[in-house]
Amino acid sequence: MKLVAGIDSSTQSVKVVLVRAEDGTVVAQASAPHPDGTECHPDRWWEALSAAGRDLLERADAVGVAAQQHGMVTLDDAGAVVRPAMLWNDVKSAPQAAALVTEFGGAQEWAARTGSVPTMSFTVTKLRWLAENEPEHAVRVHRVLLPHDWLTWRLAGGGPRSAGGDPSAEPATDRGDASGTGYFSPASGDWLPDYATRALGHRIELPRVAAPAEVVGHTPWGAALSAGTGDNMGAALGMGLLEGDVAVSIGTSGTAYAVTERPSADPTGLIAGFADATGRFLPLAATLNAARVLDVTARMLGVDPAGLSDLALKAEPGAGGIVLLPYLDGERTPNRPAANGVLRGLTTANATPENLARAAVEAVLCSLADAIDYLRQCGISPRRVLLTGGAAKSEAVRRIAPAIFGLPVAVPAAAEYVALGAARQAAWALSGLGSPPDWAAAPAEAYEAAATPQVREVYGALRDDAAAWQVPT
Numbered sequence: 001m002k003l004v005a006g007i008d009s010s011t012q013s014v015k016v017v018l019v020r021a022e023d024g025t026v027v028a029q030a031s032a033p034h035p036d037g038t039e040c041h042p043d044r045w046w047e048a049l050s051a052a053g054r055d056l057l058e059r060a061d062a063v064g065v066a067a068q069q070h071g072m073v074t075l076d077d078a079g080a081v082v083r084p085a086m087l088w089n090d091v092k093s094a095p096q097a098a099a100l101v102t103e104f105g106g107a108q109e110w111a112a113r114t115g116s117v118p119t120m121s122f123t124v125t126k127l128r129w130l131a132e133n134e135p136e137h138a139v140r141v142h143r144v145l146l147p148h149d150w151l152t153w154r155l156a157g158g159g160p161r162s163a164g165g166d167p168s169a170e171p172a173t174d175r176g177d178a179s180g181t182g183y184f185s186p187a188s189g190d191w192l193p194d195y196a197t198r199a200l201g202h203r204i205e206l207p208r209v210a211a212p213a214e215v216v217g218h219t220p221w222g223a224a225l226s227a228g229t230g231d232n233m234g235a236a237l238g239m240g241l242l243e244g245d246v247a248v249s250i251g252t253s254g255t256a257y258a259v260t261e262r263p264s265a266d267p268t269g270l271i272a273g274f275a276d277a278t279g280r281f282l283p284l285a286a287t288l289n290a291a292r293v294l295d296v297t298a299r300m301l302g303v304d305p306a307g308l309s310d311l312a313l314k315a316e317p318g319a320g321g322i323v324l325l326p327y328l329d330g331e332r333t334p335n336r337p338a339a340n341g342v343l344r345g346l347t348t349a350n351a352t353p354e355n356l357a358r359a360a361v362e363a364v365l366c367s368l369a370d371a372i373d374y375l376r377q378c379g380i381s382p383r384r385v386l387l388t389g390g391a392a393k394s395e396a397v398r399r400i401a402p403a404i405f406g407l408p409v410a411v412p413a414a415a416e417y418v419a420l421g422a423a424r425q426a427a428w429a430l431s432g433l434g435s436p437p438d439w440a441a442a443p444a445e446a447y448e449a450a451a452t453p454q455v456r457e458v459y460g461a462l463r464d465d466a467a468a469w470q471v472p473t
């Protein structure tokens with residue numbers, strides 16, 4: 001019996017699953033936390049992976065890594081990390097994003113060339129930030145990798161000699177994760193090296209873009225390494241998204257995405273035109289404020305996640321007139337890097353823990369309902385939503401989601417879908433076959449509810465009221 005391991009190196013933690021290659025049955029799994037923040041030294045990911053993967057990875061015949069997208073891992077000519085990676089949720093490069101859009105021909109041109117109009121999440125904007133703010137680091141950058149590329153390279157023995165690695169090992173990436181850099185064309189599958197050069201100020205080495213089922217190297221114990229991918233592409237492969245399905249993930253980020261046969265190029269920038277991990281495409285809207293909005297609301301109310309859910313379900317739809325705009329740490333979709341959260345409609349009568357909890361759940365879901373609408377504007381017609389991510393464990397989120405989305409919601413059985421997608425890619429690479437192995441779709445719990453468009457209307461009025469969310473400068 002062949003075993004494959006899948007890794008999800010996400011913002012808050014790393015998860016490792018060991019599964020049977022033939023049918024995807026999980027044999028063992030483990031996780032370890034990552035440090036909090038919007039920058040992280042890649043060595044911390046390696047240490048967490050080493051802790052969680054102990055006793056699992058070495059049992060695998062093949063390993064695949066999926067990881068948080070966009071993070072900028074800078075290496076010098078000896079393969080050493082130049083500075084901590086700037087992550088997708090780091091908003092420092094918002095001014096550089098706006099400048100690059102203008103400098104490289106405007107939003108239409110960016111969408112046509114790269115599939116996306118870059119916000120501060122995209123790697124290219126972080127390159128420009130580095131050039132402008134840390135020239136002493138910028139000048140040392142020889143190679144730029146994404147989090148999953150770097151971890152795959154380390155698993156293949158790559159790394160600086162000081163860490164026992166081989167700096168000359170050739171790194172690889174896949175078209176899914178490459179499409180979040182801002183210097184790659186998802187439609188053609190080629191790097192756009194001039195974009196990276198112009199952003200940073202000098203030419204850099206980029207990883208080879210591997211085919212979806214390629215073996216890109218081997219671990220020291222002989223396991224095959226698949227190309228790996230970004231976490232959202234991993235989840236799409238792990239869940240086996242079908243035509244008509246829109247996946248909504250509520251983790252550190254909120255995402256809504258679908259698998260399509262044709263590339264997308266949205267000049268409004270609301271939809272990122274990513275590639276997927278199978279040779280198709282993954283148009284996606286990503287928000288910065290998702291599960292953490294629920295975390296901080298629970299903390300304010302002095303309850304745990306289950307307590308927040310209980311409170312929210314005791315309140316009526318519309319939270320007694322309280323509405324929360326959840327752009328707590330600036331927002332990416334829509335592009336409002338300087339926004340903060342806004343709570344509107346508090347009265348002495350409605351200011352209860354129940355209504356505050358409900359307002360937080362409705363806020364996160366309304367921002368993701370907007371994301372689903374942006375997908376519709378790109379020609380996607382969702383028939384149901386597959387709800388995943390850490391906050392999909394919340395009963396309130398599950399029960400309120402169909403009312404806010406106006407769509408049936410299916411919650412696949414609790415599992416690490418990003419890590420399972422990485423494992424499925426590894427099993428595919430191991431098989432040498434033309435398509436991913438047929439693993440049975442996970443059973444899903446169905447949730448339906450009467451739509452509450454009035455909740456979205458009140459939310460939409462606050463979202464569109466710039467005077468309310470603009471922070472005075």
Ligand SMILES: Nc1ncnc2c1ncn2[C@@H]1O[C@H](COP(=O)(O)OP(=O)(O)O)[C@@H](O)[C@H]1O
Binds near residue numbers: 251253291306392393
């Ligand atoms: N029962 C729950 N109710 C609400 N939120 C939850 C629950 N369980 C976990 N979460 C939240 O899920 C988030 C982590 O989700 P996850 O998808 O693992 O994140 P990421 O992949 O971005 O690191 C945390 O913010 C955590 O508080």
Ligand SMILES: O=C(CO)[C@@H](O)[C@H](O)COP(=O)(O)O
Binds near residue numbers: 010067272
């Ligand atoms: O930036 C994006 C997608 O474009 C995020 O979805 C990241 O990929 C991080 O995801 P999580 O840590 O929330 O899983």
